[in-house]
Amino acid sequence: MKRTVIFVCAAMLLAVSACKQRQSNQAADLERKADSLITLANNFFKPLPAEALNPENPLTPEKVALGKALYYDNRLSLNQTQSCNTCHDLKTFGVDNLPTSPGDNGMPGTRNSPTVLNAALHFLQFWDGRNKDVEEQAGGPVMNPAEMNMPSEAVVMDRLAADGRYVEMFAAAFPEEKNPVTFTNMRNAIGAFERTLLTPARFDKFLAGDRQALTEAELNGLGAFIGTGCTACHNGALLGGNMFQKYPLFGTHKEYTGSDVDDTGRMQVTKNEADRDLYKVPSMRNIAETWPYLHDGSVKELDKTIDIMARAELNKTLTPQQIIDIEAFLKTLTGKVPAEALN
Structure with missing residues (x-):
């Protein structure tokens, strides 16, 4: 009986040890993945600056x-x-x-x-x-x-x-x-x-080297965001907000959204045909909270917008899992409104 108890206890200890080893290995793999993505991400993105200054309008x-x-x-x-x-x-x-x-x-x-x-x-x-x-x-x-x-x-x-x-x-x-x-x-x-309304987020900690700032699902989403080609337009500190882009490059706005809005984009300002359907690329900062999306607010769901933009701008069809992962990553860009700015 004693030998049986000893055997059972030993087996349990081995199982616990093996489980801990697996967890340790998984954690190490996740850290290596995070290290790799931190390096890769810093090729496309920058942390949000601490200030947004204008020399022509000094802040006091x-x-x-x-x-x-x-x-x-x-x-x-x-x-x-x-x-x-x-x-x-x-x-x-x-x-x-x-x-x-x-x-x-x-x-x-x-x-x-x-x-x-x-x-x-x-x-x-x-x-x-x-x-x-x-x-x-x-x-x-x-x-x-x-x-x-x-x-x-x-x-x-x-x-x-x-x-x-x-x-x-x-x-x-x-x-x-x-x-x-x-x-x-x-x-x-x-x-x-x-100029005081800046919202740093978890992703900024990640870019600065914090390997624990993002979960595995969020890391997968970041990898998918980069690998799919979203960074062609959504890059820099704001993941956007720094260029114009034609929308849509493939298909029609009505085809994707059902919207009948007739908007020529930047052409309304310049009167130049070459600027037809050009829009400023939106920043992805706080994107999970700033619905509805697109220039006419015709889509409320973030996952649907991710799918539309992949097809309309990259001519790619994402898998359901890619959409889930990218949405998880985009939520890491949600910051906090400065408390002193609230009324």
């Missing part, structure tokens, strides 16, 4: 505070129904999760409102790149009849100048100016605030 606490107040102020729209945050809600990752956003007149726009998070790092602003930076962009929607619909810059500033608190805040933000309550300074203040 006073300017950022003014920009935050303006960002949340409905008085920037004609009927005082909308602020910047209405379409770019910071509590929902800088979007409103609508296909297209209604303007001050209640009518929906024609393009999906992109996230304001990390937007200061984009090479140009808007889907068609019509503004050079967030400072220039900040004034556009205020004056756009389809958006905030203000009749003139003078009306905007008269409203703000009637508020003694704003008079003090503009003076503090632009102390070198005799008459600081101007439309240009309004744009610069909002732009300064938006």
Whole structure:
């Protein structure tokens, strides 16, 4: 009996030891895989910068505070129904999760409102790149009849100048100016605030060498993302936001989405036929939270969008497992909205 017990105990110890050895081997394999992918990923991507600076618009606490107040102020729209945050809600990752956003007149726009998070790092602003930076962009929607619909810059500033608190805040933000309550300074203040809206994520830790930052499924997704060719457009610190690309290269938008929206992309700005169907490549930062997708917000599901983009841009059909893995990887790009930016 004793020998039987001893034998059973020994067998159990061997089994436990073998299990631990397998786990150790699996962990070692996973670390080697992570090491390899860290090296490979750093050929295509960069960690998110700690700052998004503009030498023409230096950041100060006073300017950022003014920009935050303006960002949340409905008085920037004609009927005082909308602020910047209405379409770019910071509590929902800088979007409103609508296909297209209604303007001050209640009518929906024609393009999906992109996230304001990390937007200061984009090479140009808007889907068609019509503004050079967030400072220039900040004034556009205020004056756009389809958006905030203000009749003139003078009306905007008269409203703000009637508020003694704003008079003090503009003076503090632009102390070198005799008459600081101007439309240009309004744009610069909002732009300064938006330059603080950076959202580092787990993927940044991975790029910096943290082998435990991603799970095995997420590592598989990163490998599939690179191997499939997604990095042709989605690269750099933002995994996008740094070039124009024609969409779709293969097939038609209606074929993939059922959407009847007729949008010529950047051609609307340049009037150049060569720019037909060119759009700024979206950043993949926080992409899992910024649905719906594409320029007209015609697709709500991330997995469906991954499938569409592979077919439309790369002429490739992904397997269901590849789509699952890539979606898992993209979720590692979700960061946190800076707490001090929330109202």
